[in-house]
Amino acid sequence: MPELPEVETVCRGLKKTLVDRKVKSVTLHRDGMRVPFSPALKKLANVKVKSVSRRAKYVLVHLGDGQTLVLHLGMSGRLLIFGRKDAYVPSKHDHLVLLMDNGTRVVMNDPRRFGLAVLAETDGLENHKFFRHLGVEPLGKDFTAEYLVEKLHGKKVAVKLAIMDQRVVVGVGNIYASEALFAAHIDPRAPAGALRPATAEKLVVEIKAVLKRAIAAGGSSLRDYVQTDGELGYFQHQFAVYDREGKKCKGCTCDIKKTGGVKRMTQGGRSTFYCPVRQAGLG
DNA sequence: AGTGTCGCCTGAATGC
DNA sequence: TGCATTCAGGCGACAC
Numbered sequence: 001m002p003e004l005p006e007v008e009t010v011c012r013g014l015k016k017t018l019v020d021r022k023v024k025s026v027t028l029h030r031d032g033m034r035v036p037f038s039p040a041l042k043k044l045a046n047v048k049v050k051s052v053s054r055r056a057k058y059v060l061v062h063l064g065d066g067q068t069l070v071l072h073l074g075m076s077g078r079l080l081i082f083g084r085k086d087a088y089v090p091s092k093h094d095h096l097v098l099l100m101d102n103g104t105r106v107v108m109n110d111p112r113r114f115g116l117a118v119l120a121e122t123d124g125l126e127n128h129k130f131f132r133h134l135g136v137e138p139l140g141k142d143f144t145a146e147y148l149v150e151k152l153h154g155k156k157v158a159v160k161l162a163i164m165d166q167r168v169v170v171g172v173g174n175i176y177a178s179e180a181l182f183a184a185h186i187d188p189r190a191p192a193g194a195l196r197p198a199t200a201e202k203l204v205v206e207i208k209a210v211l212k213r214a215i216a217a218g219g220s221s222l223r224d225y226v227q228t229d230g231e232l233g234y235f236q237h238q239f240a241v242y243d244r245e246g247k248k249c250k251g252c253t254c255d256i257k258k259t260g261g262v263k264r265m266t267q268g269g270r271s272t273f274y275c276p277v278r279q280a281g282l283g
Numbered sequence: 284a285g286t287g288t289c290g291c292c293t294g295a296a297t298g299c
Numbered sequence: 300t301g302c303a304t305t306c307a308g309g310c311g312a313c314a315c
Contacts, residue, residue: 112292
């Protein structure tokens with residue numbers, strides 16, 4: 001499931017493959033995914049890729065004709081790169097194929113079709129409906145303890161839901177929310193507005209740290225650069241609490257026969273994993 | 284405005 | 300063995 005670190009890794013790979021290349025043709029194997037494909041995608045030809053960037057979990061491919069190809073990988077999306085000499089046989093959930101002028105193909109594969117691919121005007125992209133409500137980038141300099149305290153002031157919503165709210169900070173998905181709250185020793189159920197500056201500082205530091213570690217892990221798993229995909233790389237083996245119900249948390253010193261180890265609960269319809277011993281309050 | 288819930292979709296895991 | 304059921308989740312839409 002691609003979260004921000006995976007999307008960042010994908011972007012870095014796409015940059016090498018696409019920038020300064022021309023799109024030769026686009027093939028669509030269906031009408032759309034979570035939202036319909038832009039019909040204009042089919043007519044995209046002979047357009048140069050100027051740059052590739054990321055905003056939240058969106059991949060932005062900026063084109064020479066003033067448009068931007070906006071991609072989102074949803075839950076299960078992958079971007080696969082096939083070189084000129086690689087045989088390409090479309091597989092079951094390949095929905096969109098970009099053929100470049102050098103014979104390289106970028107294939108968007110998404111079994112669950114929670115992703116999207118649309119064209120939008122590059123000018124004013126920040127006001128597009130996908131982007132205008134978005135909060136700060138978690139790895140940017142604007143994401144600080146002061147910002148978080150002010151943004152969450154007076155909110156009763158659980159802190160885990162608050163840091164997953166795109167309007168507050170983007171790109172912190174279910175896995176990394178659980179991991180960062182564990183690292184900061186904060187109870188995921190604590191009301192967001194109750195965060196004091198020192199605790200907010202710890203939380204901000206840990207969100208940045210866990211994302212950076214995951215990017216590093218993803219990057220290393222792609223060092224011989226063949227394909228860009230949505231895998232978690234090796235980071236999934238480093239989870240401290242996520243998907244570890246009943247097991248020891250990272251660095252656990254409890255007798256888990258007595259404590260039961262990592263607990264799982266549901267918040268906002270999503271699983272939260274936490275250690276009731278080390279996340280007993282507000283850090 | 285803030286908050287909570289739903290539904291899109293398919294593959295993996297589980298149940299009978 | 301095989302069929303049916305359950306679960307996972309990003310994020311927009313919708314209901315209070």
